[in-house]
Amino acid sequence: MKQLFSCVFKISRRFTGAILGDLNRRTIHLSVPCICNSKNQKKLFGKKLQHMVQMMALTDPEIEKILQPFRQQVKEQGDLVRKLKTEKAPELDVARAVADLKHRKHALEAKELELAPKDLFDRAKLEDLLKQKFFVDQSFAIYGGINGLYDFGPMGCAVKANLLQLWRNFFVLEEQMLEVDCSMLTPETVLKASGHLERFQDYMVKDLKTGECFRADHLIEAQLEKLATDKKINQEKKEEIRRLLAMIDGFSKDDMGQTIKQYNMKSPITGNDLSEPMEFNLMFATSIGPTGHIKGFLRPETAQGIFVNFKRLLEFNQGKLPFAAAQIGNAFRNEISPRAGLIRVREFTMAEIEHFCDPSNKDHPKFENVADLNLTLYSGCNQMEGKPAEVKRLGDAVKEGLICNETLGYFLGRIYLFMMRVGIDPKKLRFRQHMSNEMAHYAKDCWDCECKTSYGWIECIGCADRSCYDLMAHTKATGIKLVAERKLAEHRTEDVVECQPQMKVLGKSFKKEAKIVSEYLSKLEVSEIEQIEQKIKDNGEVEVTVNSQTFKVTADMVIIKRYQKKLHVEEIVPSVIEPSFGIGRVMYSVFEHNFKMREGDEQRTYLSLPAEIAPYKCSVLPLSGNKEFHLLVKELSKALTMHDISHKVDDSSGSIGRRYARTDQISIPYGITIDFDSLKSPYTATLRERDSTKQVRAPVEELPRIVQDLSIGRRTWDDILNNYPLFEQQEATKDK
């Protein structure tokens, strides 16, 4: 089990930063199984009891008593890290102290999860449902499948499409963002500039005989943890192992190699010897074009497509800041050994927003709309001090400076609202701030939206203030300024030195080459112009080299001009606030949080997805196979399609109860049953709601509009209950 959990990692992997960038990637969210294995246990927990226990949650004084020493451990180490930093201790000492701090934090979190009330959730059952109803399954299964690749079947694909459409309306339309759709194939130069080529990597070791690969840090950790519980090992050795375990996050390649040798580690599968650790870049490499000269990769994130288009987007926005661009699309990571199902995959859909703003003004005009939201915030400070997450008013968190600006705060609020809309359980959602130690050096502040699942707390969305890092990196690589203009309150004067080539004279001397010499001269920097000026003054001429040719430039060929320029604007490199959604992880969390069993019948599992993202909005179930029924079903189906309502007709001969169960499994929120009363005037049918299983009777012709209104949230089910007569017949009694 440990193995499964230990690989639930952070999705955010842009490591273009400093030393800590690499540490960043290795934050492990340890967790303990939240799965109920005993049948009795499940029966013991009624729905109400479950709710009560959840409410008790982490504030139970008994639980707090057990957690206290863990919290103390974290706090001590947090204090040490702060002290070392204040004293400007050697970098290595700080890094080791931070690594130990993280380990203590994980121990605390593991204990918290262990003590938290168990859900009635059964992951195997959910996975069964997702596979059986073809929400999602392994890709190329008839060819044996490929790890880390999944196909969405009709149900999963519909949920995903609905979720993305909602995302588009919720973010792109609402904020008038500029959505783009960029190439996945990306040339090496771009990813070199962004830092992915150098830093987007893991270390791996190979089984020397079979060639099988393992992630080096995973392997070392697993084997050390096994040793730590070995009875044959003495206390002193165990202490050493504990120290090593605390430091794995900060291990260099050599550290890893040494540990593997020292503990004589072997392949966990064959027992064969292992290779030295080697770097493995996680990007899928390919070659663009037939020559093999253009090396390319599949993009590891969608963000870079936005950054390289910054100039055009700014122009499109008529040069004005702030504006946001967004992109939905696939990204790829060649994981060394992907496990943990849908959480850790090699090809996945992201939805990223890059909000560009003036670095000196990160206020947001709509912040007040979200200021009153109460969010569960797990601040860096609380993490350092071993304290739990806290519920805080968003407005206060920004005011206090805990969240570093309004724009970042606004997006956290919008993310929260979006997650509620798609069906995430608010009790299983938190925003975790990156501690200053794990944040890339260029980031100002970073919060992960994490969902609690049976894999522990997993990061679903990252939200960071990345300052001007990315635009600067591409400017540096291309020489093209990625800047915006800011109006100056008062104009400023600037001294200008210009070299003006005299084309006529140049033309006479250099003929065809005159143009390139002229271009060269007009692009010189001030210091270069002054050098040339001096040399001409001293020698009457100067030699310049353009395209490996040398030209003698004489005094009559250039005029050096000096003047003052009035500046009304200044150039600034915009800051970037980046909310980045891992769509697959959001979906998986939604599935877990909405997986239910009917009271008293654990075999009748279903998904209580919000209507907006449910794959079909409505089922149509005729009680008989008569021709009259068939005609009515056809009519109704046509009317539903006219109302853009995706629906499923189930005219199989199964009992109505069994058919309801089947539609519940694919999360259809509303069901229309055509019975014998539907054939007589006034033509009516029953409408059933999935979660309450309550039914009303309504005129057939009104049903398409009712379902449409319910599906897009224009009416509530309570409203329907108040306006149409309840249909009391029990589901069970309808069974043939």
Added chain:
Amino acid sequence: MKQLFSCVFKISRRFTGAILGDLNRRTIHLSVPCICNSKNQKKLFGKKLQHMVQMMALTDPEIEKILQPFRQQVKEQGDLVRKLKTEKAPELDVARAVADLKHRKHALEAKELELAPKDLFDRAKLEDLLKQKFFVDQSFAIYGGINGLYDFGPMGCAVKANLLQLWRNFFVLEEQMLEVDCSMLTPETVLKASGHLERFQDYMVKDLKTGECFRADHLIEAQLEKLATDKKINQEKKEEIRRLLAMIDGFSKDDMGQTIKQYNMKSPITGNDLSEPMEFNLMFATSIGPTGHIKGFLRPETAQGIFVNFKRLLEFNQGKLPFAAAQIGNAFRNEISPRAGLIRVREFTMAEIEHFCDPSNKDHPKFENVADLNLTLYSGCNQMEGKPAEVKRLGDAVKEGLICNETLGYFLGRIYLFMMRVGIDPKKLRFRQHMSNEMAHYAKDCWDCECKTSYGWIECIGCADRSCYDLMAHTKATGIKLVAERKLAEHRTEDVVECQPQMKVLGKSFKKEAKIVSEYLSKLEVSEIEQIEQKIKDNGEVEVTVNSQTFKVTADMVIIKRYQKKLHVEEIVPSVIEPSFGIGRVMYSVFEHNFKMREGDEQRTYLSLPAEIAPYKCSVLPLSGNKEFHLLVKELSKALTMHDISHKVDDSSGSIGRRYARTDQISIPYGITIDFDSLKSPYTATLRERDSTKQVRAPVEELPRIVQDLSIGRRTWDDILNNYPLFEQQEATKDK
């Protein structure tokens, strides 16, 4: 110019077929420029004249007179091909005759296009608009760009998203198709089975010094055509060149190498020597996982993801035929030297449908809904005989057997309706049937939906009856039966021979291995069972090899049973009808067909996209920057968002006329102008329609609903004109 046109190729490239599969890929749609270059020419052609000339089109007797000899040439060669086939002439002779036929066809088509009335269309202007307003532009431009890769900017991305949403509603929802979303990364084994590994390739030659690559057939063709017009070359030689040109489509690797040598062809760029032609597979290769053992490719089409999931999809459909699956997603082709802008790219979005049906019944229940449509059909027969395309009632075309079944016909009709909905000009759309010579051997019938653009006729959508080829190919590779069951009218009896392993006895002898031996024995084919039975009869035992181990099986270990089974169903391999959309090509054609200039002002270009796919539905233009205006705009913007209407506020200080022109350029169909009357009760504003530039005045509070109704086609503009007072003020007079 020729070079640009010669690379407008067919999108369909699944060459899993026989020899002809390869020919298939090389169908060149030659064309001549339809671009007006002279300013005078443009002025001469008024809108009405243009329309008149279009109506004359190809039925003009003068034009027909010129075309007659070209038609005759095609007919003669078509007759020859038929004759050779009837006489079962050697394959090579047929192939050469077919190649010549194609060349004659292209000559006819080129002449037709040359004589057709010129559009007032100016491609450079359209490209300018698309780039300037960031509909689309080259990817990674700040890094110098990569050929064949394009980014969709905010406007292009919105059009694409709208187009795909419409596609989803029009096909997936309407037909209740099963939409899937499969991995792009595809292991080699899958693409080997589908035939792509072997056949998805072009021949290329390299510049021996610079390493630059060229498509061999393109290069040879271009150089031969240049020679053919060379005055220094005598008539005899020209005749030889003409013969060669006619046969390029059928050239083998050796033919190409020989021609290059014989004519001493060099690199068209450097004049350097060229390499021998070599195969180049068009798939982007990569490696999945860290070991490098799993070779993979980026999928060259989305269809294979559906085929490999056939079993699950059939199950999801409760085992019933027919059903259709669909997929929208990106595919990749590593073109040797992509040109022709958006028509020929390396990464593109496809939308594919695989309709699975009983091969013995390809009727379609909804065919009657489209039977009365009149489509322009360019049949294989007419192509063979040099005749033009004909307008035909779809119902008649199916009845006559021209279109081989109702399902194929139904999709052609639906494709036509879809293309009309997204704004394709019906006069510039035709369905071209593949001639029996160009069709893959397994395909029953194949029609391309082609759009006429400045690149000539380009294939945007393929629609083929692929029979059972794909499912068979994957069954062959995996051993997994991809079949459906068909109820038998009468039950059938079948003789069964079964080998029943006796586990108890096996267990005693083989212990742990008993299970694999038992599995092996129970899976034997009838002939194998009979062999084993015979050997046991002869020798009392038989040796079998399982997993390289040998086991002695004795008489007591198996019971051979013979009995008769009643069969109520039989297994069938479904046929596949495949409509396959190249989304980028459809979009490009829509752009060309909707690119307009305002009468009398050729600088005022705009795009008349249907509201449904326009990037924004509505603009909001305040006439003043006063605070009161600002508040009203904010309110209106909020109301529009509430109605899911994407809109753009332009509160810049430009004149209203200039702002209208700007919104026309990005194809915004409706514009709300807030003027001083909007601030007084009764609060009203003007609503302008893009194409007619007519305006009405309506209450501000009604506007969001009006625009919504117009955008989704619930109301027409004429209806609005009838219900609200016309606002007569001229656009020009509003200019400040």
